[in-house]
Amino acid sequence: MRKIQLGTNGPLVSKIGLGCMRMSSVWGSSTNDETESIATIHQALDSGINFLNTGDFYGAGHNELLVGKALKGRRDDAFISVKFGAIFDNGRMLGLDIRPIAIRNFINYSLVRLGIDTIDLYQPCRLDNSVPIEDVIGTVADLIKEGKVRYLGVSEITADQLRKAHSVYPVSALEIGYSLADRQIEKELLPAAKELGIGVVAFANTAEGLLTGEMKAPLPAGSYQTHFPRFQGDNLVKNLEKVEVLKKMAKDKGFTPTQLAIAWVNAQGEHIMPLVSMSRRTRLPENLQAMEIVFTREEMEALNSTFAPGAILGGTYLQR
Numbered sequence: 001m002r003k004i005q006l007g008t009n010g011p012l013v014s015k016i017g018l019g020c021m022r023m024s025s026v027w028g029s030s031t032n033d034e035t036e037s038i039a040t041i042h043q044a045l046d047s048g049i050n051f052l053n054t055g056d057f058y059g060a061g062h063n064e065l066l067v068g069k070a071l072k073g074r075r076d077d078a079f080i081s082v083k084f085g086a087i088f089d090n091g092r093m094l095g096l097d098i099r100p101i102a103i104r105n106f107i108n109y110s111l112v113r114l115g116i117d118t119i120d121l122y123q124p125c126r127l128d129n130s131v132p133i134e135d136v137i138g139t140v141a142d143l144i145k146e147g148k149v150r151y152l153g154v155s156e157i158t159a160d161q162l163r164k165a166h167s168v169y170p171v172s173a174l175e176i177g178y179s180l181a182d183r184q185i186e187k188e189l190l191p192a193a194k195e196l197g198i199g200v201v202a203f204a205n206t207a208e209g210l211l212t213g214e215m216k217a218p219l220p221a222g223s224y225q226t227h228f229p230r231f232q233g234d235n236l237v238k239n240l241e242k243v244e245v246l247k248k249m250a251k252d253k254g255f256t257p258t259q260l261a262i263a264w265v266n267a268q269g270e271h272i273m274p275l276v277s278m279s280r281r282t283r284l285p286e287n288l289q290a291m292e293i294v295f296t297r298e299e300m301e302a303l304n305s306t307f308a309p310g311a312i313l314g315g316t317y318l319q320r
Contacts (some may be wrong), residue, residue, distance in 0.1 A: 001048025002291070005271055007172030008197035010151055011120070013079050015266070016291050017051035018044045018205060022069055025091065026060025031059065032151060034066060034280040039192035040281050041070035043097060045077045047288060053201070053275055054082035055125060056110045064113035070151040072115065081121040081201070083155055085177070098124050098131050100139040107148055121154030121173055123227075133164050141169040146209075155202075161187040166196050173199045173277070180246070180264055180307040181207035181230075187309075194271065195199075203275040205265045206258055208316060213247045213257030229314030239312055245306045256292060262304060263293035272318055 002015040006081045023037040041052065054063045064082070071078055084106040085098045103124075110119060124136055143149040154165050155175040161196065163173055174193050176185055182204065206212050208225050217236045225231040230239060232263050243257065250257045276287050295303070 004199060004270060006121070006151065006199035007170060007202075009170070010172035010199060011079060012141065012252060013051045014276060015271070015273055016049055016262075016287065017081075017201060017273050017275040018049050019275045020052060020054045020063055021058050022277045023066055023279045024063040026058055026088075031062065034069075035085070036281065037066055037279050038070040040278055040284065041067065042074075043281050044278070044298065044318050045074060049286060049288075050079050051201075051273065051275075053081045053083075053203075055086070055087050056106055056113075057084075057086040058123075059280055060088065061109065061113050064110055066114055068115040075116060079120045081123070081153060081173070081175075082114075082119050083123055083125040083261065084110070085101040085228045087126045096124075096126060096128050096130065098127070098136050100131075100135055103136070105141075107143060111148065118148060118150055120150045121153045122149040122151075123155050123173070123175065126156045127154070127161050127165075129165070133161060134168050137165045137168040144169075155187075159192040162189065162192050162196070162198070166198065171196070171198050173201050175201040175203065177204040178202035178265055178268075178272075179205050179207045179211060180261060181210055181305060181312040182316070182318050183307070183309040194269070196270075200269070200272040201275050202265050202268075202272055203277075204318065205274050205276065206261045207312075210219065211243060211246060211257055211261040213243060215240065215243070222303055224314075230312065230316050232314065235314035237252065242306055242311060249299060249302065251295070253299075255290070256286065259279045259290035259293060260303075261288040262299075263295070266291055266293075267295060267300070 003012040004015050023032050025031045054067050085096045087094045087097050121142055140152050151172040152169055153173040156169055209215050219226050245255045249258045262274050
């Protein structure tokens with residue numbers, strides 16, 4: 001397993017990360033089979049994936065409890081990333097609470113649910129200007145000094161916010177949505193992270209299913225994606241026409257569109273980690289194989305041209 005360094009003086013972690021969110025109910029979805037989810041975490045660790053991503057609001061704490069169960073006796077095998085700050089009620093996000101007093105409350109619950117003494121990477125899930133950045137980052141910095149956290153991360157923020165956070169305390173990792181279909185961060189945020197020596201943990205590599213090659217228009221009633229313009233009406237039809245290019249290339253290379261979507265993110269830099277959500281062991285070999293895919297110059301040019309920034313119509317929650 002190839003490793004990358006998170007931050008200039010940060011830890012070495014696997015080049016691919018395991019997103020654990022889908023193992024729990026977050027947006028009203030059903031909870032996956034716990035035995036299979038734990039087995040998936042174990043097999044990921046056995047395969048050399050040591051970066052595990054969770055959040056204290058995933059399934060109202062269920063996800064942290066699940067990860068904690070999986071890591072009993074294997075704590076040293078894993079690097080645990082935890083997001084905090086989102087307030088949910090019955091699968092509906094109500095807002096954020098990133099006050100220092102709330103952060104100090106959140107972390108103690110996380111440590112108990114995970115069954116550990118220290119969280120490796122701790123990060124606000126977003127910043128919304130409700131609390132000064134200095135107070136949010138400063139609180140996590142204090143937790144690092146106290147031994148409850150090892151490294152600081154940030155998630156879903158702007159380039160200006162990243163620079164400000166890094167000026168308060170060194171940021172090791174930026175977690176952000178990034179895919180062929182979502183390239184808006186290439187203009188300012190990715191260059192800022194590279195300049196500052198910050199590792200990038202890239203989630204949503206298949207753009208909420210758009211790049212899997214399995215999506216058809218119109219989507220079934222009740223699909224959560226239909227809330228976003230990208231997946232509505234003519235937008236979806238035209239977006240899926242672009243995906244046909246990815247599907248053909250995948251077929252020609254002997255892989256799946258999902259594998260190529262992950263491979264494209266992986267190819268964007270040695271400091272960028274694809275964070276892939278899985279809840280079944282059967283997905284592991286496919287996703288690990290994606291990390292070995294190499295594109296020719298012509299193939300990369302074709303993908304970058306077809307999926308140029310702005311080519312995909314309509315926004316999602318990633319464009320706020």
